[in-house]
Amino acid sequence: MIDVLFIHSPMILYKDQADAAHFKAHGGDEKSLYPLGILYIAACLEKKGHSVKVIDVAAENKTLEDILSSIALEKPRIIGISSMTTSIHSAVSLAKSIRSRFGNDILIGLGGVHMCCDPTFLKRMPYFDFGITGEAEKTFVEVVEKVKEGKKVQGVILGEAYEDLDDIPFPARHLINAGIYKRDEQMKFEVPTAGILGSRGCPYGCSFCCIPAIGQKVRLRSAKNIVDEMESVYDLCQGQYNFNDDCMTLSKKHTLEFCQELIERKLKMRWIASTRANALDEEMVRALKRAGCTDLYFGVESGSEKIRNSVIKKKVTDEQIAKAVALCRKHRILSNLFLMVGFPGETKEDMLKTVHIGTKVKADVVGIHITMPLPGTEIFEYAVKKSMLPADIIDRYARGEMGRGFRDVWPLFVPEGFTLQDLIDIKIKTYRSFYINFFWILRRIRTWFILPKKFKDDLKLFKIAIYVFVKGGTKGQLS
Numbered sequence: 001m002i003d004v005l006f007i008h009s010p011m012i013l014y015k016d017q018a019d020a021a022h023f024k025a026h027g028g029d030e031k032s033l034y035p036l037g038i039l040y041i042a043a044c045l046e047k048k049g050h051s052v053k054v055i056d057v058a059a060e061n062k063t064l065e066d067i068l069s070s071i072a073l074e075k076p077r078i079i080g081i082s083s084m085t086t087s088i089h090s091a092v093s094l095a096k097s098i099r100s101r102f103g104n105d106i107l108i109g110l111g112g113v114h115m116c117c118d119p120t121f122l123k124r125m126p127y128f129d130f131g132i133t134g135e136a137e138k139t140f141v142e143v144v145e146k147v148k149e150g151k152k153v154q155g156v157i158l159g160e161a162y163e164d165l166d167d168i169p170f171p172a173r174h175l176i177n178a179g180i181y182k183r184d185e186q187m188k189f190e191v192p193t194a195g196i197l198g199s200r201g202c203p204y205g206c207s208f209c210c211i212p213a214i215g216q217k218v219r220l221r222s223a224k225n226i227v228d229e230m231e232s233v234y235d236l237c238q239g240q241y242n243f244n245d246d247c248m249t250l251s252k253k254h255t256l257e258f259c260q261e262l263i264e265r266k267l268k269m270r271w272i273a274s275t276r277a278n279a280l281d282e283e284m285v286r287a288l289k290r291a292g293c294t295d296l297y298f299g300v301e302s303g304s305e306k307i308r309n310s311v312i313k314k315k316v317t318d319e320q321i322a323k324a325v326a327l328c329r330k331h332r333i334l335s336n337l338f339l340m341v342g343f344p345g346e347t348k349e350d351m352l353k354t355v356h357i358g359t360k361v362k363a364d365v366v367g368i369h370i371t372m373p374l375p376g377t378e379i380f381e382y383a384v385k386k387s388m389l390p391a392d393i394i395d396r397y398a399r400g401e402m403g404r405g406f407r408d409v410w411p412l413f414v415p416e417g418f419t420l421q422d423l424i425d426i427k428i429k430t431y432r433s434f435y436i437n438f439f440w441i442l443r444r445i446r447t448w449f450i451l452p453k454k455f456k457d458d459l460k461l462f463k464i465a466i467y468v469f470v471k472g473g474t475k476g477q478l479s
Helices: 017-022 036-047 064-074 084-100 113-117 137-149 223-232 252-265 280-291 305-311 316-332 350-359 378-385 393-398 420-435 438-450 452-471
Strands: 003-008 052-056 076-082 107-111 130-134 155-158 194-195 240-243 271-276 293-301 336-341 365-370
Touching: 003 107, 017 084, 017 155, 017 271, 036 052, 036 076, 036 137, 052 064, 064 084, 076 316, 084 107, 084 113, 107 137, 107 240, 113 130, 130 137, 137 155, 155 378, 194 223, 252 280, 280 316, 293 305, 293 316, 293 365, 316 336, 316 350, 316 438, 336 420, 350 420, 365 420, 420 452
Parallel strands: 003 052, 003 076, 076 107, 107 130, 130 155, 194 240, 240 271, 271 293, 293 336, 336 365
Antiparallel strands: none
16 A cells, blocks of 8 residues: 555546557647656655655556556555646546545545646536645645544645745656656657756746746745756756746846856756746856756747737837847857737737747747637636636536547637637748748758757757648647
8 A cells, every 4th residue: 555646637538548549649748748746745745754656647658447457556545636727637537437446445636737726626526535726745745644644634725835945855756757758759769858947936927827826926946956956867867957947047146056056066967948038138148058058948929019018918028039039149049939829909910920020039949839728817717708718618628528638629719800720820820931941041050060969959850840831830739
């Protein structure tokens, strides 16, 4: 018997291998990022002497049949299911199946992003004994200890967050097979990057983002603590890391301290991170480069400053974007722009500005998606209010009434006067005009001489390029 079994809910839960073979391509990038949230909680439980196992359903290619067999073998006291909105139907199906097979012998809990954005979900879907909103490292430990003492645990529990992130033990990576977390275009022999979380929270309130509903208080790990973790998994990832922070460079002081810590350790590391164009200056970019940063991802969203700031509430100007990309180019860090199309009040002119902004500022890479209205966001509330989405869409999706999977099932945001095909055409136009461009090709060839490894990376991307130029996205892209 073990104390806790964590299950990372997938976007689609296959019943058995025959079902998996019949319904393969459901989209998503859930097989390339390991579940850091679960691994942090697991580390806290192990530190207190509790036994833990983890099943990452999609990454491990597990079926419902496999999961139920594992539960019968492990006999956990508690099962914690972590779910985003994209996978909430699978989470409900799991809970129902576990209850049907094992009765009330096992306590079933729900956590993750969806629970945080929709805390009344348990009342509408009474298949879970309890749910935790917010951060759960401290709270889940308390739940386990209460259960072991024979006390009852039920209902929605507000998670207690750590004030000092350095007090949290490093994620329990030994509970997963880190080698299986690869993107579709990666080669079998490649070593996956290690996910690192250097901070929590974001002070901004973008209308498409659920962070405001989850918690905006920003807390930073110390530079030493972050680099200690990087060093502890150095051999596992061969010095390659992916920072999952919402914005890596919110604090200039902290960013410079982190870079200096990396430089002083003299470890050969390569890493990527996300940031904002208004949270960067030349001193920081210079330090990032010296510390091993190869790519920065910028959430630009719209090429229209009006839509970006009045509708999305990004609070970033065109001038700041151009300056940030120019600084990256100067210091040989690749700039990647995240773009979106499909916002309230957006016009064809606004969309065309999004199409061309990557070329205009001479970015290295662009990616574009159609806005997805998800619970906990202003866009979702707007869409429900305007009857663009049914008010009970979450429950209908959770019950499986809308179909299987998530892509092509959950609606996208289509502004008044446009069709979904119009937005897909904008995506196609963006990719074609940016990448099939003489000046971009010249810049990319120059990049290969400066950063030879990027040539190898690009070779892997060439095989999906035609599909992207025709369809407006990769096979796994949700929107």
